[in-house]
Amino acid sequence: MKLPICTTDARIGVLCPKCEARLERGEITSVDVEVSFILVKAVRTIPQLDSIALIRAYEAEGELVLVLGSGDARKLLSDPDVIRKLRDFLGRRVWITEEGDDRRFIEYLLHPLHVLTLNTVWLPDGSRTTRVLIAGRPSSKLPLDIEKAKKIINDIKGLELEIRFERPSRKKGIVPRQYRAGHGRKDRGGNWMGRGTTGSRGAGVPGSSG
Numbered sequence: 001m002k003l004p005i006c007t008t009d010a011r012i013g014v015l016c017p018k019c020e021a022r023l024e025r026g027e028i029t030s031v032d033v034e035v036s037f038i039l040v041k042a043v044r045t046i047p048q049l050d051s052i053a054l055i056r057a058y059e060a061e062g063e064l065v066l067v068l069g070s071g072d073a074r075k076l077l078s079d080p081d082v083i084r085k086l087r088d089f090l091g092r093r094v095w096i097t098e099e100g101d102d103r104r105f106i107e108y109l110l111h112p113l114h115v116l117t118l119n120t121v122w123l124p125d126g127s128r129t130t131r132v133l134i135a136g137r138p139s140s141k142l143p144l145d146i147e148k149a150k151k152i153i154n155d156i157k158g159l160e161l162e163i164r165f166e167r168p169s170r171k172k173g174i175v176p177r178q179y180r181a182g183h184g185r186k187d188r189g190g191n192w193m194g195r196g197t198t199g200s201r202g203a204g205v206p207g208s209s210g
């Protein structure tokens, strides 16, 4: 496992003067240090961590984002159990992504949603937005919180994301619920009694004829 600090420092839980200086210069943060200390312990329970490189760790929206080395994200994301265990060790929800360009960062962060296209669009006011097209359709059962993902990407990458889905939402048509038996009877009875007419509706009512 590679960490933003020396692995030895992480094992003993104390920074060497070199890492201490990097922390002071702001090259690494206390979140990098805190996460490194924990991951080095977690590797006994999560052996998949042994083959990854943690590049940086960020705190965003009260959750943790681990930016891994190129090719490492799938090693953890492929096993939902690993993500659960990481959450237990780190005490917060954990998002996994990779270093590299913005597209790669976004694609992994949005896993297991599948990004079809990603375009930067310049708006008339000079600002830019990143338009992301996701495969499938939106649903209330999406495996991740899209709004939170957007905020995290904005916090870390400074990108405004506009997420669209390939297909429209499967809206349920306004199918009226079937009246419950009791409800229906009450309505019909009320109408018949209230009007007091001898219309054809009364014909089938028990006791109305005799």
Ligand SMILES: [Zn+2]
Pocket: 005, 006, 009, 015, 016, 017, 018, 019, 020
């Ligand atoms: Zn060190």
